[in-house]
Amino acid sequence: MIRVASLWKTYDRADGPVHALCDVSIDVEAGSFTTIAGPSGAGKSTLLLALGGLLSATSGEIHFRDLPIHRMGDAELAAFRRDHVGFVMQSQSLIPYLTARANVALPLALQGVARSEKNGRARAALDAVGLGDRANHLPRELSAGQQQRATIARAMVTRPALLLADEPTGNLDPELAREILAVLRNLNREVGTTVVMVTHSPEAAALGTVRLRMSAGTITTIDAAACASPA
Numbered sequence: 001m002i003r004v005a006s007l008w009k010t011y012d013r014a015d016g017p018v019h020a021l022c023d024v025s026i027d028v029e030a031g032s033f034t035t036i037a038g039p040s041g042a043g044k045s046t047l048l049l050a051l052g053g054l055l056s057a058t059s060g061e062i063h064f065r066d067l068p069i070h071r072m073g074d075a076e077l078a079a080f081r082r083d084h085v086g087f088v089m090q091s092q093s094l095i096p097y098l099t100a101r102a103n104v105a106l107p108l109a110l111q112g113v114a115r116s117e118k119n120g121r122a123r124a125a126l127d128a129v130g131l132g133d134r135a136n137h138l139p140r141e142l143s144a145g146q147q148q149r150a151t152i153a154r155a156m157v158t159r160p161a162l163l164l165a166d167e168p169t170g171n172l173d174p175e176l177a178r179e180i181l182a183v184l185r186n187l188n189r190e191v192g193t194t195v196v197m198v199t200h201s202p203e204a205a206a207l208g209t210v211r212l213r214m215s216a217g218t219i220t221t222i223d224a225a226a227c228a229s230p231a
């Protein structure tokens, strides 16, 4: 689904250039659940942002199916993200004065989906993450874990082929973190969404069908789960 070839990203900073990605090449198969672990500063978030068309690399290529992401301009990238990618980021927050359902419906408004269809799809996305009974609640009326589930529902409501998650369990206690991981794993298994997740947590990283480790801008380990036996 995604092919990354010889990707470099250098940030120019006042104190000198920082090579965040150094010749990274990976393939992400459709239907896989890829986890990216590694120390802080390894380049994990930079790689995720590049995959989602949110950051332009210094050189190298990224293809999503047949689309050359690395050659797209801003308008094409915006359309690519709108139509194909869901983002779940740690810092991302729900809009405080909108109900859970209205928050989840926002990406559909960007796609011009009719109001009647929007409400039904937002409700279905909330049901899928176990929040159907909280549709009319404001974010402050939801627990941290429920808020993160609503964020996942918002990322999934457009049925993107690709879900990119950056430390989606970072702020949560272990119990809630497990709950959120189960929601993501379920979307991958049941809906077939391809997931790429950056994480510090070894427990979260272990969930991957493909487990990458990064260090100093390079991929140091690729570990793929053995094929499940047919019977």
Ligand code: ADP
Binding pocket: 011, 012, 013, 018, 019, 020, 038, 039, 040, 041, 042, 043, 044, 045, 046, 047
């Ligand atoms: P990780 O997600 O593994 O913690 P990052 O991708 O956030 O790593 O960062 C990789 C390197 O790039 C770090 O040295 C970081 O300080 C630097 N970096 C990240 N974003 C920026 C930016 N916007 N401007 C300058 N340097 C950055």
